[in-house]
Amino acid sequence: MITAALSICLIAGTQAPPLTDKEVRIIGTMSPVPPAPPDSSNRVADNAEAAMLGAMVFNRSIFSSNGAVSCATCHQPGRSFTDARAVAQGVGVGTRNSPPLGSVAHQRWFFWDGRSDSLWSQALSPFENPLEIDSTRVNIVRVISQEPDLKQQYEALFGELPDMGDAQRFPDRAKPGMPAWDAMSQADRTSVTRAFVNVGKSVAAFERTLTVGRSPFDRFAQALKRGKPTDGILSPAAVRGLQLFIGEAGCRNCHSGPLFTDRGFHNQGLPTADGLFPTDPGRAGGLESARSAEFRLGSVWSDDPEGDRARRAGNATAGPEHWGAMKTPSLRNLPTTGPYMHDGRFHTLAQTLAFYNTLEGHIRIDHHQETILKPLHLPPEDILALEAFLESLQDGAPDARSGKNKPLIDVDGDPMLDASE
Ligand code: HEC
Ligand code: HEC
Incomplete structure (x- = not known):
């Protein structure tokens, strides 16, 4: 000691x-951290209006089953988008630590075990996770259609939302794996899922604006x-x-x-x-999940299912050494x-x-x-x-002796450097 x-x-x-x-x-x-690479799987990745919708969704707890949990509960801006807890606590208590989101758009795989291959597909999972926001895609789309500012922002970007007024046609607790979901028509399941994916892509557009200074x-x-x-x-x-x-x-x-x-x-x-x-x-479990994920890069929900990234993600392999790897x-x-x-x-x-x-x-x-x-x-x-x-890797921290703190954004136009490729 x-x-x-x-x-x-x-x-x-x-x-x-x-x-x-x-x-x-x-x-x-x-150094410095270069701009995030483009994301062709998300056509609104760099759309400022989508980022605004994403920020609204990220910060609101109205989507959660107990009305108290949002993405920002576990990813708090004042703590570099973490929560100071050992393991996350949403509607329930999870088993893993909440990672920071600064410059997260540089990642290739998301989650500690990399079970998502895109930022937008990652964003969809907390909504339907019973330990996190504990909602359903039907409920997410319904809440958006009921909140005037969200509805307006969504429809200006993506067109009309499904008509969520009929609670029998769109039961709140319906999500894949539940009988209420199977009872819905194929067309309704598709339209709700499409709107849900658009929300995920908007949240990802917001997350792309989160950089480390x-x-x-x-x-x-x-x-x-x-x-x-x-x-x-x-x-x-x-x-x-x-x-x-x-x-x-x-x-x-x-x-x-x-x-x-x-x-x-x-x-x-x-x-x-x-x-x-x-x-x-x-990682052994993460890759398996990523491969079969509903919203993987190679799925119909991606805006570039045949692209390079989709191909590379689809070809990724895990060996015995990946068991337990993070x-x-x-x-x-x-x-x-x-x-x-x-x-x-x-x-x-x-x-x-x-x-x-x-x-x-x-x-x-x-x-x-x-x-x-x-x-x-x-x-x-x-x-x-x-x-x-x-x-010394804390952004915004003062220099060792002078206490001087320069602007957080690199305005010098340094060439992009990424030694990890
Ligand atoms: C209950 C707390 C909690 C909530 C709510 C939550 N997260 Fe997380 N988030 C976590 C934890 C814990 C992980 C890591 C889980 C794992 O690896 O299994 C994580 C992982 C992530 C990652 C992956 C980061 C990386 O480097 O791999 C992103 C991105 C993210 N969350 C964004 C979001 C968004 C967007 C929302 C809202 C839609 C959200 N989170 C809601 C706790 C939470
Ligand atoms: C073999 C690859 C490897 C090497 C070498 C390595 N790390 Fe890590 N580091 C990791 C991995 C993987 C994790 C996450 C492990 C986990 O959570 O199970 C990690 C986690 C950490 C964390 C915790 C970060 C967080 O946000 O939770 C710190 C701090 C850290 N490493 C610092 C270091 C330092 C300092 C060294 C050199 C002494 C080092 N690492 C060497 C791979 C490595």
């Missing part, structure tokens, strides 16, 4: 050796790239932490590129609370996105780093282990340095 006083003392003494050319080059690949690390990386002085932007400890991160600590093997994720899946071998074999199949999370805004890991088991960054340092309790089982992961066995001052570096 390191006391606060000792940690200040350890960290104050940390000096970073000068950066090598190789380090400077690598740091250049980690400039952090002290970005200011450091930009200054470095331009050959300008970097003194005082990061503390010496944070610079040392950055060197460890891209060097001997091996973090960049998985947390690479400007979003600090390879967007892939890895098994950290996290021990279970009872020390038994983990039961969450992670998506590498972005590390941006970490100070405001805890608790950490897919099950929110670590409440602080220090606890998370302590795990990487010792891999204590790490479960290594043939085929399921992550071979890149080795215990770091770093001394306490290096762990504190890594923590100082991770803290």
